[in-house]
Amino acid sequence: MGKIALLFAMIFLPAICLADLLSPVSPLAPVSKELKKQLLGAPVYIQIFKQERTLELYGKVGNEYRLLDSYRICNFSGGLGPKHRPGDFKSPEGFYSVGLSQLKPDSRFYRAINIGFPNQYDREKGYEGNYLMIHGACVSVGCYAMTNAYIKDIYEYVAAALHNGQPRVDISIYPFHMTEKNMQSHRHSVYYSFWQQLQPAYAQFVKTHLPPAVNVRDGKYVLNSSTLKTPFSDSRPSALALTQAK
Numbered sequence: 001m002g003k004i005a006l007l008f009a010m011i012f013l014p015a016i017c018l019a020d021l022l023s024p025v026s027p028l029a030p031v032s033k034e035l036k037k038q039l040l041g042a043p044v045y046i047q048i049f050k051q052e053r054t055l056e057l058y059g060k061v062g063n064e065y066r067l068l069d070s071y072r073i074c075n076f077s078g079g080l081g082p083k084h085r086p087g088d089f090k091s092p093e094g095f096y097s098v099g100l101s102q103l104k105p106d107s108r109f110y111r112a113i114n115i116g117f118p119n120q121y122d123r124e125k126g127y128e129g130n131y132l133m134i135h136g137a138c139v140s141v142g143c144y145a146m147t148n149a150y151i152k153d154i155y156e157y158v159a160a161a162l163h164n165g166q167p168r169v170d171i172s173i174y175p176f177h178m179t180e181k182n183m184q185s186h187r188h189s190v191y192y193s194f195w196q197q198l199q200p201a202y203a204q205f206v207k208t209h210l211p212p213a214v215n216v217r218d219g220k221y222v223l224n225s226s227t228l229k230t231p232f233s234d235s236r237p238s239a240l241a242l243t244q245a246k
Helices: 001-022 033-038 120-125 149-164 180-185 192-208
Strands: 044-049 052-060 065-070 093-096 110-113 131-134 169-174 214-217 220-223
Touching: 033 220, 044 065, 044 149, 065 149, 093 120, 093 192, 110 149, 120 214, 131 149, 169 192, 169 214, 180 192, 192 220
Parallel strands: 044 169
Antiparallel strands: 044 052, 052 065, 093 169, 110 131, 214 220
């Protein structure tokens, strides 16, 4: 009987492992609607995934960030890869942050949040552009466009967090869920070396449930893994400033 069991394991275990590798990233379950309501005004964090067309809003619960809600991105421009210049119709990728001055309650696209492009990394690379937003109206020429109902909800939580004392709200924008499988499937992309700079921050949030602290050194994003609560900051409103909210 033992030999039969061993033979069965040898035949079927590789298939099981392969299935695990090929399976997509399992979506996180958001907190209950009741808890989400209670967390209005708590520190928040945003992740965007282009390929999955998803914006995830997290709120701080205790010592970690929990998923409040996941929103379908109605529209974005230019496919995968970072934005370089005005007129390239690309939507940014990288690490950004938002302060109160970047909120646009009277936008012609209903509500808008200026993500702060270009940040320090973009400026060092010579990338240019202005008014790159997360906004409503479902229309995009370089922005992340949501339905009006979705941006109303997102805007409300970001504004409440900032008014309640969070210095800046971090926004991490990825081309896709940066698993090893997905990275391997895009290894021939011209953007692969850039995406390698983003992956450690993605992985750290998966592990710790805390917004990653990221520096810009020698023209590259570098994860500051030893000082999670001392992230990079910059005096300019559009700078990279991944602030760990207290």
